Amino acid sequence: MRIVSLVPHATELLYALGLGDEVVAVTHECDYPTEAQAKPQVTRDRLPPGLSAAEIDRAVRERTEAGDAIYELDEELLRELEPDLIVTQALCPVCAVSYDEVAEVARRIATCPKVIALDPKTLGETMGDIRTLAQATGRRDAGLDLVARQRSRIDRVKIAVRGADRPRVAAIEWFDPVFIGGHWTPQLIDLAGGIDVLGLPGEHSAQVMWEDVIAARPEVVVCMPCGYDAPRAHLESELYAHELRRLSARDVVAVDAAATFSRPGPRLVDGLELLAHVLHPDLVGPPAYPPIPVAL
Known part of the structure; x- marks a missing residue:
């Protein structure tokens, strides 16, 4: 073929x-x-x-x-x-x-x-x-076989974070204007042991104001500008450091969105493992695509 x-x-x-x-x-x-x-x-x-x-x-x-x-x-x-x-x-x-x-x-x-x-x-x-x-x-x-392997990895994450405290999470999919992650991203956050404070499972990514993100009181902010790798996401995050500081989150990280979140292929499970490590580093080991902490 x-x-x-x-x-x-x-x-x-x-x-x-x-x-x-x-x-x-x-x-x-x-x-x-x-x-x-x-x-x-x-x-x-x-x-x-x-x-x-x-x-x-x-x-x-x-x-x-x-x-x-x-x-x-x-x-x-x-x-x-x-x-x-x-x-x-x-x-x-x-x-x-x-x-x-x-x-x-x-x-x-x-x-x-x-x-x-x-x-x-x-x-x-x-x-x-x-x-x-x-x-x-x-x-x-x-x-x-591929579905079975994907589901097995998902189950391992679910078991690892079961019963853990669930931090409030904001997924920033674009910075100017601000878009928050939709579609599968809120599901990944939930499976990783967090609470998506802005996105809705299965719904389109939505444009919001920075004030909306502030009002959601996220404890963790995941910067995942669509289609960018981790270094470019980190650079974009630094350009908007002033806005990110206003969120008063305990952790802000930049991730390889192109590999693990933007594309709904097999590597979404890598994204799940990445999120679980960010939210629960004591329960889930280092992921294949390490996040980059954003210093604010």
Whole structure:
């Protein structure tokens, strides 16, 4: 099977199912696993580099309101690759090429590829996506095995934090304007032994004011600007240190959001283990993606 992945978390999932050799192209943002970086890239970013958080937000809003795409799809290369399956998403217009554009292009490809959209809003739905993709690619057993391993790791965290005090947590997904984490993030905080004071499970990430975050009285603030790694998240946190100080939280950390929170792929469980360590370091050992403390 010849597979094109148009969203990073789908690429991660395809490789986790043992389908790396069948992936013939990915996006310009597919950086995990490392082998994926050697694949042909069928997208590019239309936003200029070097923008601030506020400038990125403004550019994205202007483009989406005007009906303009954030990413450009290389239709000619996609046709040449003659895929049998294209995996994309429709949940977030900021995260990938639009589903409608992909479906339209697919109809013009000689191989008439099947298009699958993975759009999970909860942790449970990410498990369902594993089964969906495994079924579509003939990897049912690999899918069942991956789900079992994911659930085993989740259970270990739940058992480790059972009965522990539950600190109040705010997950900051963007700084200017302020967005708090939604979708699966509140679930991960709950499973990690915390209380999300702003986000709602399964709901979209929401724009709030700094005053709203202050009023929520978080004890722990997790800085997870969407799509950024830990060093970039730490840098962004330092730029907004004044606002973060106003929260009077006991702990503020920056994390690798791109690896563990922004993408609803297999590494969300790494994000769960990271959160559990941040909230309960005496109960859960160091995670694979260490947080960076933010000095305020």
